[in-house]
Amino acid sequence: MHVISKTSKNPERTLMLINLLNTDKYLYNLICSGIEGKHYTKKDDLYIEPIKDSGYAPNVDWVFGNQFNAYLKPGQSQDVWERTVTLNDSALVAASYGFSVNQESIKSEIANVQATKEEFQLALETGAVEPKDLLPKFIDKLKASGQDKIDKETTAQWEAFLKEKGLK
Known part of the structure; x- marks a missing residue:
């Protein structure tokens, strides 16, 4: 690497x-x-x-x-490298191998969601605020920023990927 x-x-x-x-x-x-x-x-x-x-x-x-x-x-052991090769050769390949989201149709939403995360992240991660007060606002703003559209598009692409691979 x-x-x-x-x-x-x-x-x-x-x-x-x-x-x-x-x-x-x-x-x-x-x-x-x-x-x-x-x-x-x-x-x-x-x-x-x-x-x-x-x-x-x-x-x-x-x-x-x-x-x-x-x-x-x-x-x-003397056969450590042979056993390593055998282990590597028998490793399972994750169903998600090769999948990546085409972000073209959701670029704006991704940028908006990222800005929302940056706005709320520090306060929520450091415990500077009461989560029960800020978390609902954060979730609402994520949805307003397009998180649901991102989720829907990602799911559609994932389902198409699985179908193309014969896994669904």
Whole structure:
């Protein structure tokens, strides 16, 4: 889940680094675990043992690149990556996958509702007002701003999406 900033002075080189973090086992493990002999001890081709108080232990391997290139640490089973692939391959895809609301016909209402939320949000979220007094006004203003139209349009698009996917 890495991106290259549009303000990057050298996006091509940045992409090269991201590619290396996902393909170069040595670099990935260097970033994740540090320097062999200084930050960890290599036990065999699969396992390492972090050196306590070595000064380097980010412990967030998943952040840096392709975790399937990682050395295993104490407590991890030898087949952890195979089991992870199996789990990933058997994951259920949510029915909502691929759905997004086309906002074209409700742009004004969305803007109005957002303005209403901003007007009431701070007072309601901080407890600065009694909710029983302000909440009915907030709900009325949401409806006046077009919330019902947004809900109706979103529901219609959702129903059409489900029908198109053969789920309804």
